Amino acid sequence: MVQCIGQTAHVYPMLGGGARAGGAEGPDAMTEFDRDQLSNRANAIRALAMDAVEAANSGHPGMPMGMADVATILFANHLKFDPAAPRWPDRDRFVLSAGHGSMLIYALLHLTGYASPTLDDIKRFRQWHSPCAGHPENTELPGVECTTGPLGQGLAMAVGMAMAERHLNGVFGDSLVDHHTWVIAGDGCLMEGISQEAISLAGHLQLGRLNVIWDDNKISIDGPVSLASSEDMAARFAAAGWHVVACDGHDFASIDAALTAAKADPRPSLIAARTTIGKGAPTKAGTSGVHGSALGAKEIEATRAALGWNHGPFEIPADIKAWWEGLGARGAEARKLWEARLAASADAGEFTRRMEGRLPEADPMPAYLASLAANPPKVATRKSSEMALDVLVPALPELLGGSADLTGSNNTKAKGQPLFSATNYSGRYVHYGIREFGMAAAMNGMALHGGVIPYGGTFLVFSDYMRNAIRMAAIQQIRVVHVLTHDSIGLGEDGPTHQPVEHLASLRAIPNLAVWRPADAIEAAEAWACALQDEKRPSVLALSRQNLPPLRHDVAENLVARGAYRLTAATAPRAVVLVASGSEVHIAAEAAALLEADGIGADVVSMPCWEAFAAQDSAYRADVLPADALKVSVEAGVTMGWERWTGSEGLNIGVDHFGASAPAERLYAEYGLTATAIAERVKSRLGR
């Protein structure tokens, strides 16, 4: 029998006063003495929050002060964590979806004994180089599981974490993977549209280890929530298949009972915690005035008096700090037991490899690329991507794919890839439904959880629906792969609503996002290899609907990794360099042939990835894009940005307007994206 750590080991061990020896007594056994003690301990959070916001004269004291009591019970009795090993794989994940309340998590991490943030870090809340950034950032503090701030996305990422947990549990079993995902979400998180996608997906997948605590304070920035919202939140969650429980968020026994019930229920749980924003502040509590402004010296003084907190700014009495550190120290036991189980497990090597994000030693790509070179197919790059996945999915068991209801169009499902579902969490393909934003955020959560590499598909034009989640992947430096097909007017008849034109430019504008637009099957395979090797950067694969001829034959080096490379060199003296991406590379090659026939030397450069090319050394870049030739970009999208590579004297050929509903060939002809039209424009620019 596998010992179920976290379920039984932490029964009311620290609730003060010694009145509660075991869970059997139930919450009613808590004494007044307990309440006072606990309030005092929770007040440490309140004090740090108000003092830090006051020092910065910036930040959000209301939420941490309102949720201090709930957080105290969560950390004391329910959360499985170990400050000494913040990243141990089987820890519970705690997501502060209401990221504006960042001081709540900074206070909790500091009080429970994480090495960081220190009290000095907290004193420098929101200042240059303090890890206590305005909103929690996963890259700044171990213990911050994900970057939050854009409301609703923390909750949606937590769904992905809970999916990853169940998946790895399905693969490795209870002894290695058995933890919960806890979320604190505010009114704002639940008003955001993405929460609906997240909630319905979690309900459908029956993610019972996901517990969402709603900070039901009935206040947001503009005033009472009733100004803008009147839905029955409990009914909404229940309709999606959730278990719903309510509590008084300032009554420790009530909170504890609700969290206990949430853990016990097999469905995902909403814990509606009725709280008072800014609890403790005599005149501002319960008002939007305490949401996002410093309390001010007078109110702080009055708050200290009201709370009976007779300590200076940033001063935590030793006994209170010791109590919190005791909670933290207790976590080592579960972690050590888990480490022993891992050490004894036959799966230790594989589990550790996956959690560390290392790819398997055996790389299937060289043999696959050689087979493509031997037998080059004329297929759409979305099909090329599927062919690559047919090779990658069996070889990389950490790949967890899916699509937002476009599986057959995105070609995201490999042969025999089993479905991930409530009845088969070890499956590896997710039908996300038509929930692009929810999918992208869930993928972020999976990558942050670790142990899986998520990829997911939709049409490139719908990248706008998930754009902020893609941006959040880039900020969080995580490996997720977006398979975005139908990447231009080349999709044809579906018309301008479905034809991306500005999307490549707009995605390229996101820092730390690699946008790959391969030109043929070999480039598509190389782009997949690049995306998978990029441990700290998300990728977009922009893929064609239409068939594309093979262009590459040499597979000795992954040339896509260079970002751009000379596909063919001029034979006549070089006058022009045609630079193209994806489905326009073969058109550029045909245009070059026409120019060569007229004695105009033309290089063809395939440029599948700007970001990768920009990272090459200047000698390489100068060789590929020489100063002494006319540089011409060709891409079926807006020309914005291509001057970066062609120079201001270059020629930029693209589609600077919306497309139209017609067969692809007609659109390419109408918009001047044919070999003849391109060759003519080049000749006229050269005066030949």
Ligand SMILES: Cc1ncc(C[n+]2csc(CCOP(=O)(O)OP(=O)(O)O)c2C)c(N)n1
């Ligand atoms: C997507 C998004 N829109 C807007 C904001 C700006 N914003 C930050 S907090 C907030 C109000 C949130 O209300 P609630 O969740 O009830 O937080 P509380 O005031 O209770 O702390 C808003 C609009 C944001 N962070 N993210």
Ligand SMILES: [Mg+2]
């Ligand atoms: Mg609120």
